[in-house]
Structures are given as C-alpha cells and as structure tokens.
Amino acid sequence: MKVLVIAPNIDAKDVGEAFVAYKWAAALSERVDLTVLAFQRAGREDLKTQLPKARVITWPEPAWAGRHERLNAMMKPAWPAFASHVRDWMRAALVRGERFDISHQLMPQAARYASPLRHFDIPYVIGPLGGALDTPAPFREEAASAPLFTRLRALDRYRFRHDPWLRSTYTGAACILGVAPYVQDVLQDVPLRRFEPVLELGIDNVAPVVRRQTKLGRLKVLHVGRGVRTKGLRDVVRAMERLQDMPGVTLTSAGAGEEIALCKAEAERLGVADRVSFLGKVPRETVEDLYRTHDVFCFPSFREPAGGVLYEAMRHGLPVITARRGGPAWIIDDQSGLRLPVTTPEAYAGDIASALRHLANDPFLRQQLGQGARDKVLREGLWHKKAESLLDLYSSVLADQKKTALLL
Template sequence: MGRLRVLVVAFGLDGDDVGETYSAFQWVQALSRHADVTVLGTARRTRRPLADQLPGVEVVTWPEPAVLYTTRLERLNAMAKPWMLVFNRQVARWIAAALAQGRRFDIAHQIVPQAMRYATPLRRFDIPYVLGPLGGGLDTPPGFSAEVDQGSGLMRLRGLDGWRLRHDRALRDGLNRAALILGVAPYIQDRLRVAGLGHLPFRAVLERGQGALPDLPVRQARPGALNLLHVGRAIRTKGLRDTVRAMAHLRDLPDVRLVSAGDGPDLAACKAEAAQLGVADRITFLGRIPRPEVDRAYAAADVFCFPSFREPMGGVFFEAMEWGLPVITAARGGPDFIVDDQSGLRLPVETPEQFARAIAEAARRLADDPGLRLRLGQGARARVQGFGTWDDKARDMIETYRGLIATRRGAPQ
C-alpha cells in the first residue's frame, strides 16, 4: 500500500486558536507530511483562511455565520456548536459528490469536535473511519453540585449528553460504524460502556504532541518556600477557588505563595474568598496575560497547581510539565491519565472542604521536601518528552490507519 489518501473532517480547525482546535490542527498538519490529506472544515470569521495555514493540503471549507461570533452567542457557539448540523449536511453532500466523480479515500478521520454529542456524517458512506480523540462528558462530583452552576441553559444542555449517548440513534449509529474510537483518556471508554457501547474498538490517546522544550530555569529550592502556579480560565470547575481555600490551611508557611494566570466568571469570587480568608497578600491574580508572560510565570513557579475536577484533558498540563514543574491535580478525568506518580500528586475529589485540605497537604509536602519536588519535576519533564512529537503521533496514526484498512479488506496485517 502506497501513500494513503486520508479524508479529515474537522469542524473549527484552526492553528491560530487554542485548545482542541489547535491540537487537532497540529495533528492534521503532521499527518499531511506522511499522507495525502483532504480537510473538510469551517471558515471561521476574522480568522486566517485554513488553506493558508495548511499549504500543500487540499482544504474545503464552509463559512460559519458571523452572528455566532457576537458576544451574546459566542459561548453558545463554543459549547453547543449550533452550526454543526448544517456543516454535517455540507460535508455529506461534498463526499457524495466526490465519490460520484470517482474520488477515492483509503480512510476518513473526524478529529474534532471532541464532545460525544454530534452524529458523524461519515456514517453514511462506505469508507472506514476513525472518530476522535473524543472527550468531555465528565460529571460534577456530587459534593460540588451546590457550588457549580448547573442551572443555566447551557449546563442543562450539557446534561443531556449522557441521555443522548444512550438514545440518539444517529449518534449511536455513527459510533457503532467507526473502525476505531479514540478517547482523550480511559474514562471515555467507561462512558461508552455505561451507554451500552463498551464493545466498540477503543484506544486512549493523548491529544498533544511534543514540540521544542524550553530551557529550564535554575530553581532555588529551600524548605518551607513554594511558588504555586494556576494557569487557566477562572471557572468553578478549574479548581482555582479550591486552591485559594487551600492557602488558608497554609498560614504557618508564609513563604508559600500562589500566582493565578487567567480570567473568567469565577475570578471575582476567588478574589473575594482570598480577602475573606486573609490570604490575599500571598496570592497574585494576573488575569488574562499574553503568551510570553505565561511562559515567564511557568519559569518562575516551583509547582503547577491545577486541581481541575471536570477536566477532559487540559493542554496546560503539558505546558507546565515541559517547564519541569511537578503537578498537583485531581485524580479523575484527563489529569489522572496525563499525570503519573513520577510527575505529580493526584488527589481524590469528594467535597470542597476535603479537596481544599488535600491540596494544602500536597503543597505542604512539596514545600517541606525540596528533594521530592525536584524528582517530580524531573519526572514531569521526562514524561512529557515520552509522549512523542507530532510527527511521532502522525506516524503512529498512519500505521493504525493501515491496520484498520487491512482488517477491513481481510488482508493480513
């Protein structure tokens, strides 16, 4: 079998963005160096054309309506993706026309969106296909339900995901027909199993590849002193408020300090709690800052404390580990897959009070033991190096494609 012809379906693909669309872009860009790739995507308003971002790749896009990028609808568009239904019809029509004209694809891959709430248009065609890496769908720990806003329309919409996974025929048909389902972490297979889809071919893969590593700063480690760093959007589930509360349990360690980089709806509440608990003088809230300043924050930190308890993956973990930072996080979802015992401390999540104390105990342990901090930092750096480059991931995916194609044809692998 020669160079593969790969059809990629990727809603919102954008190398100038962040999060899942950026990771997917890096993966597609690497794939294009090892296969003939055709991308079906969306033309995002005010963004650089995808064809300009992927020179040498056949790119077909359809524009999303400008109204979806207004302030009022931006959050709805990011979470619910109302244009997906239209996009899927456009993709289906394009594939049908291409096949009618004699085009052939060895395999297809719908790489974004991550959420398991959209029925793939690929199910309508006789092309083997891969879905994912799929993510999302983590529930809120029961002990946190009173503090997490689950009453908004968007959150109620999100709450339907489990029901749809069990009952939406089109969604289930698309999953059942897939040659392989990729998940951002093993918990995705648990979600499939609960929905009666545990029989499907599944593999957990990290959605991040490794680029050039930064030069490590010289960190002065002395007992009792610790610079904690939290980087991410300030929403309740990202654990910033829990970290602020943990600081109140560390009053006897005045040289333990926290820096927060990120903005969001929970930031005001975090600042208020810091003042109320009497720890505001040991916490710096930077808000949203440019990328170079984020990197300087990583370089100045001793520990990355990101106890996000409903996190499907979290690109910030990779960033922090690249900077040689040990990690304090939650023992659930994506973080439980990314971070191991050689790179950080993973904590059980039961109630806000328990969680804040656990974060404080983990921080105290690292403050009191600079040697442990150094070993975990080295382990974090080594682990992220072991994840491989984007080209490593692309080559592995090409081999996976070949195996799936051979199996479908009944040929020996």
C-alpha cells in the same frame, strides 16, 4: 495512505479545538495524502495557505456562528450545516471515482454530534472525544452558577442510550478515540467496535531547563485556567489557609472569569490574601514567564476532560498537583506529579494543602517530578510522534477491517 479529515474549524491562529485540529492536520499532511474538509471563517487566513501540503476544501462559516464565541464553542450551532456540506461533497467525490483508505472526524471534541461519515462505506475514526464528565455531587452546590448550556451536558447520557443517529455514529466507527480512558466509561451504553485513549494535545518542543530555588519551606505555586468553579482555584485558596505556618508558600492565579471575584473574597475571608496574587487574564508571553518562574503547578480541576495547561506546565519541567479524575488522572503519572482523590470540598482542600506542604519540604522530590514531567511530554507529546502513532493506529484499524472482511 489516502486520508480524509473533517473538522468544522481548523485554524493555526485560533485557540482551543480549532488550533488543535490544525496541529493534527499539519502533522498528518507531512506523512499522508491528506484531504481536509472544514469551514473558512471570514477575516481569517485561508486554510489552503495554512496547510500547503494538504488538499483543502472549505465552505464559508455562517456569520452568525461566530458572533457568540463561548456559545459557539460549547454547542456548535453550525454543525448541521457543516455535516450537510460534508455529505454532499463526499457523495460527489465518490461519483467522480475518488477513494480514501480511511476518514477521520477530528472535531468536535464533545461526544454529542452525529457524524456525516456514518453514511459512507469508508472506515472511519472519531475523536479524540472528551467532555461529558459530571460535577462530583459534593461540589455541585458551589458550581451551580454554570451557564445553562453547560448544564445541558446532563442530556448526553440519555442520548447515548436513545439517539439513533448518535448511536449509529459510534457503533459504525472503526475506532473511537477518547482523550483519556474515562471516555470509554462515558460511552458504556454504546457497543463500540474499538476504543483507544489518545490525548488530543501536543507540543512542538520543551522549554529550556530552569534552575529553580531549593530552599525548604518556600514554594511558588501557580494556577492557570478560566475562572470557573470546576478548575479548582477555590480549593487551592482554601488549602493556603491550612498553610498559615508556612509563609514562604505563595499562590499566583492567571485567568479571568466569574470565579475570580469569589476566590478573592475567599482569600480575604481566610486571611491569606497577602500570599495570593490574582493576575486576571494575561498575555501568552506572561503565562510562559509564570511557568518559568514558579516551582509547582497546582491545577486540581475536578471536571477536566484533558487539560492543555498541564502539558504547558510539564514542558517547562514543573511538577504537577492535580485531580485523580478525568483527563488529568491519565496525563499525570506518579513520575510527574501528585494526583489527589476528589471527595468533598473540605477534604480536597486538605489534601491539596498536604501535597503542597510535602513539596515545599522536599526540593529533591520537586526536581524528580519536574524531570519526570519533562520526560513524559518528550516521550508522548511531541506532535511528530503523535502523528506517527496515529498513522500506526490507522494501519491497525485497516488491518482489523481486512480481517473482519475475510471472516465474513
């Protein structure tokens, strides 16, 4: 199968979307005749070297695009330049007589970028798309400190209804992939030909099995994530106050950001600071040690499109407490964790406390859920299995195209 993949940033040494795009491209290059179009960032390893089994075409990423990493990650200001490069290259390639069975825009993950693939008569796939989740109304006041560019997400729904370029991108796609089923609801104003939930995350392997402590009433709880209100750390701190009668339950936080200072103050105010450790930003090796040495992963992020840290915890066999909302509601099932309704901050903290109390008093359930988490990522999350599933999807999409052509 001849496959064309486009993504503005693909890099094995990066994080976030660029790293995920690399893992997809590397896995696909083992199985198809793959052509990759991407930016090359100055000072980074040549993408041709990173993907030796693919044909790689790159253009220099504009220097100004990388100067503000957070803004670049959120808004992709160089996307118009990248889309223009892709259009020009594809036009020239088609004139040369090149043909592709299918094309795929892997990234950006946000559903707000009109695709250059819509201009060509090649079946194309977009995604996995994520984002576009709103903050539940009862939590908005506490999350009001978010940067302006993150609040611009409120414009997404308007654009899905009225932006002709964005709408033609999605209506023309042979298939839209979403990181979880909720994405189909986000795009409800756009008539899609086909939608499939495909988690963009994957793992190379699971971690060795660790024998965790089984004493009743003892629980080492871990939260890993950026220090922003929506990641739910403040809710876990408030839950700890409801567990004053269980001094053996402790919380460790790994992550940096504006929310951490507020959570520290909350822990002091609630009288639980002696049972909560805030480590700040720590090296990758330290995070892996934390997964190995803790009993439960509590990540009640209530505006989470997917949640890479969930897979990290699951590959270590940690049971998970998370939100019954967005990506976590789909990633975690009843065999791998406890999913909690997102209602009000007060009720949410109470539900988290109840879940922690339940797991602290039931070591056998912790073991069952931890094994279920490990089994789930082995079954669904290994990169080679994800690539094979994607190839099956490509074949199904092409079969749909042939059936449609015959009917016409």
